[in-house]
Amino acid sequence: MKKILFINTGGTISSSYQEHGLTPTQNAESILTEIPELLEICEIDACDLMSMDSTNTQPEDWAVIARMVNRDLPHYDGIVIAHGTDTMAYTASALSFMLGTLNKPVVLTGSQVSILAENSDSKKNVIDSFLTACGEVPGVFVVFNGKIINGPRSSKIRTRSYNAFESINYPYIGLVEDGNVQYDRSLKAAHPEGHVYDDRYCAEVFLLRLIPGTNPGIFDAIQSLGYKGIVIEGFGLGGVPFKERSLIDKIEQLMREGMSIAVTTQCPYEGGDLTIYEVGQKVLEKGVIPGYDMTTEALVTKMMWALGQTSSPEEVKQIMATNYVNEVSLPAVQPVNQPSSQHS
Structure with a gap:
């Protein structure tokens, strides 16, 4: 049985109603307690790295997450990170660049509704994420509503619906249906030379x-x-x-x-x-x-x-101009005055 690290950083998935609205209050263990089905999928270690609404996430937090993942990933088969949805695509993109070329999956997920609420999307998203983290396809992914999305191609395009995230200008890495993970085997990972771990950044x-x-x-x-x-x-x-x-x-x-x-x-x-x-x-x-x-x-x-x-x-x-993690499709060299049928 594979061993997965679960890192909680907060977000709606861990929230409950407080005096000033939904606020992250649940820790990693309490989230896992709500999903006993996970025990049949893998062994899990859990930790709380931070507890915040992702609206408050700063670039400094991306580096903190990256350092923990870089330190602990060699000891696990994969990592699942619970994260708020509002800035999840930024974190997934930043981690994709900071972590370098990976040989294991790192999965970010969250929910539109708290795990404490009835009919929440949180349980499915977490289960799908653990199934993906147990898989053989490496990289940084957002898993949401049954879709596996390349981290730097993810974007939150809906504020309330369960299908909040889509893959932008790139195919889905795979789908999770009824507990089965199906990957798009036609996709090839980018492996540029020198893409190693580096969490340095400039927030300006x-x-x-x-x-x-x-x-x-x-x-x-x-x-x-x-x-x-x-x-x-x-x-x-x-x-x-x-x-x-x-x-x-x-x-x-x-x-x-x-x-x-x-x-x-x-x-x-x-x-x-x-x-x-x-x-x-x-x-x-x-x-x-x-x-x-x-x-x-x-x-x-x-x-x-x-x-x-x-x-x-x-x-x-x-x-x-370098494609590190299939974050960009670089065009072939074309003449500047190429005829076009585009319309303004």
Whole structure:
């Protein structure tokens, strides 16, 4: 029988109603007590690393979790982490980069309803997660509503429904149905050289979602607060305005001064492409980092991780352009003025 480590970090799954609303109160052992079926699946050691609503999660917490997983994973066949759903995709993405190339599964899960409530989704999610952690496919995964999702491709897209998470721009790693785990065997893991454990990060990354009329002065404000990187969610395929309130000059200025800037799309599906439209090409010509089809969560945490390794904008760009854990689909080299039938 395989041996799995269960780490509790809080979230809705461990919450109960308190004076100011749902608050994490249950420890790891009490969560497991509610699911006796787990004893038939594997041996379990349990611990409480932290107890928080994941809204309060900070980048420092990702490093704490990563250090524990890195220390303990050699002694177990897999690890299951109970985590709040609101920032689970950020944690899963950050761990994917920090932990390096894995040879065992590390699974994050949670629930939309407390484990103490009737008809909660928590028990199924936890059982499915332990089944996945006992499996032979390595990596960092989010397991939710019967779906096994590559960590940096996960995103919470629904606030209440049990099918809260989806895999963005990448197939599901597998499905769990009636206690059976079925993997997509056609998927091949990325194994870039040198992807070893490294939990260094730089939290000074700002996410800017553009709206019509965005004041270019916002970039001065971001810089004044000490940020080292910016992820810009542009329009459509990643367009950035260059007329009227043009943002191009400010972006170029900050990059000359050493800021790392990535541009992606506000649309969750199908990814961005800065080569198609003039509004993309103009900002691409300035040297920004294309986001391609990465989730915003993966793009933000990857830039934090990259800036933790180096302060060189060129080295950051190289890290961002490397596919470490199938977090990005890098396109084949194409001419800039490729004909397209895309519509704005």
